[in-house]
Amino acid sequence: MASISHPLDEGHGHSAARQKASFWSTFVDQWIITVDHKHLGLMYIIVALLFFVAAGIQGGLIRMQLMYPNNTFLSPQVFNEMFTMHGTTMVFFVGMPFIAGLANYLIPLMIGARDMAFPRLNALGFWITTLGGILLYSSYFAWTGSAAGTGGAPDVGWFAYAPLTEKAFSPGSSTDFWILSVMLSSIGSTVTAINILATALCMRTKGMTLSRMPLLVWMFCVVSFQILVALPPLTAAQIMLLLDRFMGAHFFDTNAVGDAVLWRHFFWLFGHPEVYILIIPGFACVTEIIPVFARKPIFGRAAMIGASVSIGLISLGVWAHHMYTVGLPSRANIFFSVATMLVGVPTGIKIFNWIATMWGGRIRFRTPMLWCIAFLFHFLLAGLTGIMLAVAPFDWQLGNSYFVVAHFHYTLIGGLLCTLFAGVAYWFPKATGRMLSEKLGKWHFWLMIIGFHVTFDGLHIAGLLGMPRRIYTYPAGRGWEGFNYFSTWGVAIQAVAILIFVWNVLDALIQGKKAGNDPWDAWTLEWATTSPPPEYNFAVLPEVHSSRPLWDLKHPEDPDWKYEQS
């Protein structure tokens, strides 16, 4: 659209009027050097999806190796690289960019702003995250030495416990790739978090007080707070590890007096809040979608905000539930057990509020809503297996077993992925102006759900039968074979589902039904502009009087602001 303005141009930054630009320069303007929050948001999501396919294929390969006992499809070294890359990618280069993308795309639209508070910083965040991902994958092409673990992809697991990551046990550069690429992703996330907070707190349109701000934006504020507080422990620990590896420092060097448990504290001080950083955006999507399809406002709005904030706060103090087996004193184990179980309380409030929102409504079972219902069901189960893990003695048996693997895939696929698909299905018409096909959407939904259950349900039991995680192979005769065999087939079903999703998206882009401005008859501001929205979002910045501005507009006789205490 506009030509790139040279920074040395005089005229204080107003580029000349628009000229007719070539395809390429338009493309570069819009998809490479853009600072438009909508384009950056979509770019984030596209990158996340690409990495998702990569990490998903890794997940599939992991499952293929574990399909049979004593399988030799992957060598131990390659298998270890596989789950490390899978976990790292899924968390840092799928989850984080996806939620950054959603935040970028939706927040300005929902609060009636023209862009994020710091548009250029936004671009920086995107590029630094993306380059981090590329750096991580370039490790595959790094020099591989003869001894195990000297080059190639990192093989230390996504939580990279010291001292396995020290030079003594992990020579070469594979671990450095892990440290540095994750660090880049952290910088990107921090930048995004600052931007989200500044946008939500400073760019709201007229009349949008904090108490009227959409719950999605509220939850992203909680997430941003968590990112700001919880990412630095990881970054700090990684800096220390780098100093150990490059300059001979001794932070985690157990050959000197370094302490292996210190790394675990620092990592989980980050790692636990991280899982809520991943799921709260999921909660946010669900909180926006369920009311629209149940045709009722969210039940207990204030409680929702309170629950999100308290999850954000409590989750900073429960990290040691990943460390019940390191030999902490019993007092510490009990404290962390209780604190961890307490997180169930605000989470429960949310689950109940969502169900209550559906209660008495007229639920329209379109794909976004189906994903939300599936999410509720899965997250309930995932949360309850979480409670089991939170009971310290139970965790002495379950920890680092396939039960944990099943728990967290329930939270991450049943929870996060379902909500992200819900979000994509819901906002796709807004972002592209086209509807996704309901038929393909339902195929995608059902295959994904079935595949997911086939893959992960049995793994709970394998875990209860003593199967440790992160093993590249296992002997026959311990009762694990069947569960592993079926689990692998589940991936194939999931893969088909994902392919259908991709097909659905491409098909909709090419020949999808026109969406119109407000296809779901929804209530938040993003539906009060065209689909896709213009560069400037709103020609006239809207003024709001309640938390459902479009409801007020559609029901002048019965507006929300009459019932809301402000």
Place this chain on the structure above:
Amino acid sequence: MSTAASLPMNPPIDDARNFDKGKVGLISLILTEVSLFSIFVTAYIFYIGKSASGPQPVDVLTVPVWATICLLSSSLTAELAVRAVRQDARSRFLAFLGATILLGAEFMRQTAVEWNKLINTDHLTIATNVFGTTYYSLVGLHATHVVVGLILLLVAFLAALSGANVGKHEHRLHLLSWYWHFVDVIWIVVFTVVYVVGR
């Protein structure tokens, strides 16, 4: 400017009780930095007294009184500089800003002298023992922040010298001074942990 009818990106919004985005941004940044420092401080405290061999803090550290005075007073001069901008007193502003930079630079010089002594006289490097490891990383992390602050202050100073209208950038300078105060407060923590508790 050129198009009078053009709408600003962020029109002034009256009633939504919006905050200032510069302040929100900076406070967020400070929040995340505090978190970062607290981890290094934790590591320092954790390893106090755990070095089996090599120089110990009591033997080699001397309390950096002068450096501390310099850095703390530079906060005062930074504050005075910002006030000068508000009162549109340009030369006073330049003087105080210059003083801030000089005091900060003196702090860095003191640090350099100390490190030089530690490395060359006491043979304490980051690899010597966990004291060296935690000492250099914590003090070094703080020093990095001082350097970044100094660069920003210097840029402001040069811009002002070359005739930029400082009054227009009052807000930015104000934020910069906040950052500088933050670096100062962190020094108080580092000082307490390294030279008081840890010695």
Place this chain on the structure above:
Amino acid sequence: MATEKQNAELTVDLPAPTVWPMVLALGVTLVFVGLMTNVIVTLAGVVIFLLAAVGWWRQVLPHEHHETVAMDGNTGPLALPAAIPVVHLRVGKQSSQIRTAPMDRPWAAGVRGAAVGAVAMAGVALFFGLVIRGSIWYPINLLAAAAIPSLATASIEQLKEFNATGLILGTIIHVCTSLLVGVLYAVMLPMFPRKAFWWAGVSAPILWSGLIASTMTLINPALSARVDWRWFVASQLAFGLTGGYVIARTQKIESRQNWPLAVRAGLEAPGVERPGEGDGTPGA
């Protein structure tokens, strides 16, 4: 919604596309790559970083760089789906003759009821301890055994002795559960259609005694092995009857019994009218 003047020829200032953030990111990445390969790469990274920093700097200072975009002219009201009528809950009307204050402070009532119930329950338990087992500490220690392993494996004689941790923990457990149940009573009792007092005093304690009895071997093996269930149920009934009575009275719950559920449950919805609030304003 439209508050700004509508003008088809309006333009808007948006931040211009810029390459510098991307270049800056590249610089940082190269610095990192250099750590693993060669200092030259790091140096290149630093140079790129500095270039980008300066470029970026000049773009925002002294003025932010904008491009001016014309609006499509379509600034009028948007086409939105036509609204359909809303069904209202219609419950306030039938019961509007009742004029009592709505329940606004369930906490206070719950705490008061809990206090009374807790004392009554403790009374029964202590009576049992003193008269039947011959030691006032016995029931306290049994309760505390839920959380203290040494008490869980103690002999009857040991259980009769004074135990400081036992006393503290037993008290905490007793007070906490009483408070929680009291608050629960205060919010739930109004929701029962009638005879709230009967529910609170008799049914609920019997219900939870049953629940506890079935899991007690797991929750508190010591208590389960040593408890006299008749006395246990009696103490629970003491809690329910006294606590429930206090709460029911405080809240005038009895008098609300013929209101519709939506009102009793305190639903906030247009159409649900709080008795006593007049007719104009819907529920708050």
Place this chain on the structure above:
Amino acid sequence: MNTRYRWPGGFLLFASLLCAQQMQAEGMHPSGNMFRPLATPARLVSDLSELTVVICLAVFFVVAGLLAFAVIRFGWREGDSKSEPPQVYGSNQVEIAWTVIPILIVFVLSMATARVTSEVQNHKIPKDALYVTVIGHQWWWEFQYPDFKISTANEFHVPLSTMAQPKLTSLTLKSADVSHGFWVPQLAGKTDVIPNRTNSMWIDPQETGTYLGNCSEYCGTQHAKMEVRVIVDTPEQFDIWVKQQQAAAANSTLAAGQTDANQAAFLSSACIVCHTVNGTSAMGVVGPDLTHLMSRQTLVAAEVPNTAANLREWLKDPQKMKPGNKMPTVPLTDAELNQMVAYLTTLK
């Protein structure tokens, strides 16, 4: 949209089936099934776990039931598009209720957790307990009995504990390199084995037999093949085993002048740098103690049964059997290989 959706019902059925299976899952004996405990710590954990599972299942059925009901009862019907349902914003009373109930549940679970946690962790170790030091290596286990001055690898023996003759075994956990995890599900929960740190745990096995376990903390390439076997003996058998382990290695006491060609071949090879055979010049500590190699059921951290053929294959190319492990391939001719195997198989 023709009918209403009934799929949550299906899910529920599926979930309950799963849970039933989970409660009954019948492993082999000895199995890794944590719900078949055969020692006190494992039993305490298993009881608490049952309570937890029961509570969670109850919560699950209630909440999933509510969800299913909402979905089925309030699903879209013909004619619903003509009006919007009543708009309900919330209810303090109901919300307080569903905040308090979970708090109560958490409270109950917390008490039980507190009791079991301290019961297991703060257990008093009696004076007559047997002490075993467990040392994790990349990718094998070393077991030392300080009282008997014996050392063995990957399998270790402990005495049975009965009501009549309680005998507790206390394990001291240390690591020689990175973090590992010691986990034998039927005896006790896992405890990490961490360098620069000493952890401990205790067991009192109540049935004789062989118990399987795995390293439970990722420790590098061969983490998968770092299995452990605990062999529970009657006190009598245990004493016999100890005596046998304390004896010097076979052939180590040959009179001067006598030679054993096989032994000589072994002692002149690189093996002695890493391995110990008591009474000989082989005193390496990098690899497992081989003094009584043949008394073990398996080789190389339970990778293969302990047979001469497997031993030969192992020596021929350790990297083939267990890629990445820390024993290098020592180049040996076929004849030398035979001599090695011949010697090692005498180490009863």
